[in-house]
Amino acid sequence: MVTEKGEVTAKDTRSIVPLQRFIRGYGLILILVAMTLIFTAIQPAYLGLDNMIGILYQVSLIGTMAVCSTFVIMTGGIDLSVGPIVAMAGLYTVFTLTDNGQLLIPGLFVGLLTGLVCGLLNGIAVALFRLPAIIVTLASMSIFRGVALLTGGSSVHQINGPPSFLFIGSGQIAGLPFPIFIFAGVALLMLFLQTQTRFGLNVFAVGENEEAARLCGLPVIRTRLLVYIISGVGAALGGIMLSSQVSTAWSTYGGGIELDVIAAIVLGGTSLNGGSGSVHRTVIGALLIGGMNNGMSMLNIRLEQQLIAKGLIIILAIVFNDKLLKWAEK
Amino acid sequence: MRNVGSLRKTLASANLGLFWFFVVVIIVFSLVSPVFRSGPNLRNILSGYSHIGIVAVGMAFPLLLGGIDLSVGSIMGLVAMVVFDATLLLHLPGWVAILAGLLTGILAGLFNAFLIIRVKLQPFIATLATLVAYRGLTYAISGRQINPDLTVVAIKDPLLLGVDGQTGQIPYAFIYLVIIVIVTMTIFRFTRLGIDLYAVGGNPLAARLAGIDVNRVKTLCYVLSGFFTAIAALVLTSRMESTQEGLGGGLELSAIAAGVIGGVSLKGGIGNSFGAALGAFLIGTLSTGLILIGVTGYAPQVVIGVILLIAVGYDRFTVARGNRNWLRRQKHNAAAISSATSQS
Amino acid sequence: MSNNIVLLKATKLSKQYGPVLALDHADMELRAGQVHALVGSNGAGKSTFVKILTGAIAPDSGEMLINGSPVSGDTKAMLDAGIACIYQDSQLVPALSVLDNIMLGRQPTRRFGFLDRKTQRAMVMALLAKHDLQLDLDSPVLALPPVQQKEVEIAKALSLNARIILMDEPTAALSHAEVEKLFRSIRRLREQGVAILYISHMLDEIFEIADQVTVIRDGKVRLAVPIAEISKKTLIETMLGQELAAESRATHDQSQSTAEIALECRGLSKIGLFENIDLQVHRGEIVCLTGLVGAKRSELVRALFGVDPADRGEIYVYGKLVKIRHPLDAIKLGMGFVPEDRRRDGLFMNLSVGWNIIMAHLSSVTRLGLLSQGAIQTVGNAQVTDLGIVPARLDVAPRTLSGGNQQKVLLGRWLTGDTQIIILDEPTVGIDVGTKANIYGLLHRLAAANKAVLIVSSDIEEVLTVADRVVVMAQGRITGNFDHTQVSQELILRAASGEVL
Numbered sequence A: 001m002v003t004e005k006g007e008v009t010a011k012d013t014r015s016i017v018p019l020q021r022f023i024r025g026y027g028l029i030l031i032l033v034a035m036t037l038i039f040t041a042i043q044p045a046y047l048g049l050d051n052m053i054g055i056l057y058q059v060s061l062i063g064t065m066a067v068c069s070t071f072v073i074m075t076g077g078i079d080l081s082v083g084p085i086v087a088m089a090g091l092y093t094v095f096t097l098t099d100n101g102q103l104l105i106p107g108l109f110v111g112l113l114t115g116l117v118c119g120l121l122n123g124i125a126v127a128l129f130r131l132p133a134i135i136v137t138l139a140s141m142s143i144f145r146g147v148a149l150l151t152g153g154s155s156v157h158q159i160n161g162p163p164s165f166l167f168i169g170s171g172q173i174a175g176l177p178f179p180i181f182i183f184a185g186v187a188l189l190m191l192f193l194q195t196q197t198r199f200g201l202n203v204f205a206v207g208e209n210e211e212a213a214r215l216c217g218l219p220v221i222r223t224r225l226l227v228y229i230i231s232g233v234g235a236a237l238g239g240i241m242l243s244s245q246v247s248t249a250w251s252t253y254g255g256g257i258e259l260d261v262i263a264a265i266v267l268g269g270t271s272l273n274g275g276s277g278s279v280h281r282t283v284i285g286a287l288l289i290g291g292m293n294n295g296m297s298m299l300n301i302r303l304e305q306q307l308i309a310k311g312l313i314i315i316l317a318i319v320f321n322d323k324l325l326k327w328a329e330k
Numbered sequence B: 001m002r003n004v005g006s007l008r009k010t011l012a013s014a015n016l017g018l019f020w021f022f023v024v025v026i027i028v029f030s031l032v033s034p035v036f037r038s039g040p041n042l043r044n045i046l047s048g049y050s051h052i053g054i055v056a057v058g059m060a061f062p063l064l065l066g067g068i069d070l071s072v073g074s075i076m077g078l079v080a081m082v083v084f085d086a087t088l089l090l091h092l093p094g095w096v097a098i099l100a101g102l103l104t105g106i107l108a109g110l111f112n113a114f115l116i117i118r119v120k121l122q123p124f125i126a127t128l129a130t131l132v133a134y135r136g137l138t139y140a141i142s143g144r145q146i147n148p149d150l151t152v153v154a155i156k157d158p159l160l161l162g163v164d165g166q167t168g169q170i171p172y173a174f175i176y177l178v179i180i181v182i183v184t185m186t187i188f189r190f191t192r193l194g195i196d197l198y199a200v201g202g203n204p205l206a207a208r209l210a211g212i213d214v215n216r217v218k219t220l221c222y223v224l225s226g227f228f229t230a231i232a233a234l235v236l237t238s239r240m241e242s243t244q245e246g247l248g249g250g251l252e253l254s255a256i257a258a259g260v261i262g263g264v265s266l267k268g269g270i271g272n273s274f275g276a277a278l279g280a281f282l283i284g285t286l287s288t289g290l291i292l293i294g295v296t297g298y299a300p301q302v303v304i305g306v307i308l309l310i311a312v313g314y315d316r317f318t319v320a321r322g323n324r325n326w327l328r329r330q331k332h333n334a335a336a337i338s339s340a341t342s343q344s
Numbered sequence C: 001m002s003n004n005i006v007l008l009k010a011t012k013l014s015k016q017y018g019p020v021l022a023l024d025h026a027d028m029e030l031r032a033g034q035v036h037a038l039v040g041s042n043g044a045g046k047s048t049f050v051k052i053l054t055g056a057i058a059p060d061s062g063e064m065l066i067n068g069s070p071v072s073g074d075t076k077a078m079l080d081a082g083i084a085c086i087y088q089d090s091q092l093v094p095a096l097s098v099l100d101n102i103m104l105g106r107q108p109t110r111r112f113g114f115l116d117r118k119t120q121r122a123m124v125m126a127l128l129a130k131h132d133l134q135l136d137l138d139s140p141v142l143a144l145p146p147v148q149q150k151e152v153e154i155a156k157a158l159s160l161n162a163r164i165i166l167m168d169e170p171t172a173a174l175s176h177a178e179v180e181k182l183f184r185s186i187r188r189l190r191e192q193g194v195a196i197l198y199i200s201h202m203l204d205e206i207f208e209i210a211d212q213v214t215v216i217r218d219g220k221v222r223l224a225v226p227i228a229e230i231s232k233k234t235l236i237e238t239m240l241g242q243e244l245a246a247e248s249r250a251t252h253d254q255s256q257s258t259a260e261i262a263l264e265c266r267g268l269s270k271i272g273l274f275e276n277i278d279l280q281v282h283r284g285e286i287v288c289l290t291g292l293v294g295a296k297r298s299e300l301v302r303a304l305f306g307v308d309p310a311d312r313g314e315i316y317v318y319g320k321l322v323k324i325r326h327p328l329d330a331i332k333l334g335m336g337f338v339p340e341d342r343r344r345d346g347l348f349m350n351l352s353v354g355w356n357i358i359m360a361h362l363s364s365v366t367r368l369g370l371l372s373q374g375a376i377q378t379v380g381n382a383q384v385t386d387l388g389i390v391p392a393r394l395d396v397a398p399r400t401l402s403g404g405n406q407q408k409v410l411l412g413r414w415l416t417g418d419t420q421i422i423i424l425d426e427p428t429v430g431i432d433v434g435t436k437a438n439i440y441g442l443l444h445r446l447a448a449a450n451k452a453v454l455i456v457s458s459d460i461e462e463v464l465t466v467a468d469r470v471v472v473m474a475q476g477r478i479t480g481n482f483d484h485t486q487v488s489q490e491l492i493l494r495a496a497s498g499e500v501l
Helices: A002-042 A049-074 A082-099 A104-128 A133-152 A163-170 A178-196 A198-208 A210-215 A220-246 A257-267 A279-298 A303-329 B002-013 B016-032 B039-064 B072-089 B094-117 B123-140 B148-152 B172-190 B192-202 B204-209 B214-240 B251-261 B273-292 B299-343 C046-054 C075-080 C098-102 C117-130 C146-159 C176-191 C203-209 C232-240 C297-304 C327-332 C342-346 C353-365 C373-387 C403-416 C433-448 C460-466 C489-496
Strands: C006-017 C020-031 C035-039 C061-066 C069-071 C083-086 C164-168 C195-199 C212-217 C220-226 C261-270 C274-282 C286-291 C312-317 C320-322 C335-338 C421-425 C452-456 C469-474 C477-483
Touching: A002 A279, A002 A303, A049 A082, A049 A178, A049 A198, A049 A220, A049 A257, A049 A279, A082 A104, A082 A133, A082 A220, A082 A257, A104 A133, A104 A163, A104 A220, A133 B251, A133 B299, A163 A178, A163 A220, A178 A198, A178 A220, A178 A279, A198 A210, A198 A220, A198 C353, A210 A220, A210 C342, A257 A279, A257 A303, A257 B123, A279 A303, A303 B123, B016 B273, B039 B072, B039 B172, B039 B192, B039 B214, B039 B251, B039 B273, B072 B094, B072 B123, B072 B148, B072 B214, B072 B251, B094 B123, B094 B214, B172 B192, B172 B214, B172 B273, B192 B204, B192 B214, B192 C098, B204 B214, B251 B273, B251 B299, B273 B299, C006 C046, C020 C035, C020 C046, C020 C195, C020 C212, C035 C046, C035 C203, C046 C075, C046 C083, C046 C164, C046 C195, C075 C083, C083 C146, C098 C117, C098 C146, C117 C146, C146 C164, C146 C176, C176 C195, C176 C203, C203 C232, C212 C232, C220 C232, C232 C489, C261 C297, C261 C452, C274 C286, C274 C297, C274 C452, C274 C477, C286 C297, C286 C433, C286 C460, C286 C489, C297 C335, C297 C421, C297 C452, C327 C335, C335 C403, C342 C403, C353 C373, C353 C403, C373 C403, C403 C433, C433 C452, C433 C460, C460 C489, C469 C489, C477 C489
Parallel strands: C020 C220, C035 C195, C035 C212, C083 C164, C164 C195, C286 C452, C286 C469, C335 C421, C421 C452
Antiparallel strands: C006 C020, C006 C061, C061 C069, C212 C220, C261 C274, C261 C312, C312 C320, C469 C477
């Protein structure tokens, strides 16, 4: 049975592959371009440079976090605990800044370390104890939020500098807001990890076929640990960016952000079953959401209608992309 | 005797360990804190967590299928807003408002089922999208925004206000929950639907081969999830005599946590509504109790997370133990084989 | 009584898949009160036959008569006609009770969908009493031992008024004692005039339980006789075919196999699976590990490679005692492993062929900590050309390749590095004849290059063709160890059925 099936497909592979590849690689970009054209046709200012920069600025926070969480989903896991990590990282960065005479580096170090430790804990439960990721991170979401509230109280903590810290969220280089550089840098770094390193290949392999990966001698447990650590550090970076942007830290920051992060990844076409997906697709997914929000605001669509549209567009984009792929494979 | 047996089985399937843990928690808090064992506190716990219990019972249906419904929080907000509009904006009678609310919940569940069955989206993604969309719809129809004066107007319809209340020390919400648990447990144990549901969740292929209409069962599960959420929304609307657009935010995670703590497996096919309700109250009792014995107000969240981890860890541990038993049996078999071969 | 009435008569059933004729004018008669065994090696056409009987697929030609009237149609139509199948995979819902599982989807109800428990219980009790089955109706299925789960499936089939029950490898998950218990149930069914089609690899069981046997090979019915009229030897010969490929006999020079032992295990045991295994594989030698299904050969090689490590015993590589707790340990020692289920355990179906080949030896293509595309191209292309993988490209996904080419990709994975000891589990199952010959040729080349090759194979023809030495396992023990000069089919089969030689 295998043979005859194989022979049929083997013959066609040559002709199918380029188109399929094209659609796999660019189907989403087509959707992004179509959306941009529609918005521009209705409101030409949409395509203006300022607005484009605005969109990038708006998506940089979610985008950074989503890019860092992509590996988790590629391994078939999920990280619901990024929200409270945002809050904790912001708080501890600010605490360290105040305690250490406003020195930037220790603050950042403590903030990112928070994310690392949180991610490590998730990773241990998922990779070592083999507990289901959705429950582990649901639990740690509750635990981390509790810890954030216990340590940060219910009051808003004002940030009084240093300027170098505030620069992270609101500074500009060459007319571009600094968060865009963070987003771009993190995305490039992750893309590099994914495409150029053994770790990136391990992520693919573990997500697609864990048993085969083990038989190839790949470090399955270490890979799973690392993806949760990266997700945690990404969330912490998001927390630092947020706190710097609004110059406050608060134990309730990041509530519900996990779903936005997952939406960006899923919209990029990464399957929740693992084994597929890519960092650049998540970037496009984040841009789609950002462009959508921005365009609808420009068209004076009210917030509530935006939310409805967002839900429906997510569904449509996923279904459309899916259908396109199936059609291409035929 | 049969009844005792079935009660025992009910407890067992809802995780007997959990039940005793719950009893111990109550006893310990009662001994440590006089306030905890006071009537008013008991009432607080009952009224504070019954609606979460109701939503958790609804969530148990998709979970038993191996699915999930992330949109319950948004459905709650939407239903509450429909009721709010019906009575304060449109001045419809209370019973119409209640019916409209329930219908909204059913339709929201139906749309989820449509996305999952017809559009073939994964339940997680489908309900993630409707989580956003239903919340948007709530803002869109918000009577508070259409007529800002209404934000300070309380609902006065007696029927609506009568939805929440108490007899003696027992809040209505808790009575609803008890009725819902009894009804759903009856469905689970005594109707075709219940058996079909476990079959679809436990072995979808076998269910299909046995001629069960899998899509009908799935649809019903998501509809029930919406419906029970609507009941909880009515309770809250009645209690607050108003609503807000953000009502129910984050509720989905509490409901899932309650279900998992109550022994409902996320893989489907195992668990029941009694467990889910028990899970909700365990969360409630722990949270309240910890605050009362002087742990700061935020510790409960940590504790709930830890309990959730213990619950799922315990589940894994019992599976591992099951495997060990299986191995022991294999060992026994191997011994039997070797003795059989040495004889021949 | 009702015995010997023909319940099902299938004539000239044919089914073609692409170029392959999976079933070729097959005839069969199932009689009431008979256990009819269906045997054949992997890919002989048994499963196609079963699928036609259950209505899962439709035959291209031929007809089926049940009680003299023609039947055709989907699974439901076949069920209604009285054919039920007990599959290898459980069709039960673990958390539900025996009572509910037996009547799943057909429970009697009263108004509002309430279950009529009383009627249901009475119906099931009557059914069990009639067929003399004893089951705890209220126990959830997951709490039952495997043999009782099979009995629940039998009861489920009977409750459908099935007169013909197909059983696909029903003893696969059962212990020795449990098999006896199942056989008692089957004999009772026979007495009650049920026709049973019994599909199994276990020839001993067939001689114990069956009345009639049909042998299929290459889609054709080769033999259909009462079991009493046939010897085990003839049965096996019919199953395998006579054309033993003596001409494709070993092409590498035996004298090359050196005395040096590459891989050895002593007293290797794993509870409930295998016990006290001593095995040696020399350099330049091809050792075939054979036996019946359930002899735990795969389990043994998986332990050797560290996939599921053994509990006790020692493993030596080139005479040095080693610890292999993880596949990585084995790979570092220069071992390679091609698993039995290449789709499930071997290939990454969505990654490219290039990645699949290089996956176990990533360090060889890592430059300064980064993966070098150039190195991957070089290494991968060498394998693709060398192995003749079609299409000869590194950038296609393996799921688009044929089974034979997929297997070549997996072989390429181990030929890439400095693999000295290669273990293959059923390397040619589901692979066409041409590629099979390629793979045999390759194995001989490996042995000629002084590598040690250990093959798990159930295909006796294959074993006789490629092996320098044949080791036979039965029920978790080694029961035979033959040089290729002395080995014969008969010896292998005697050892495989548990006789210690």
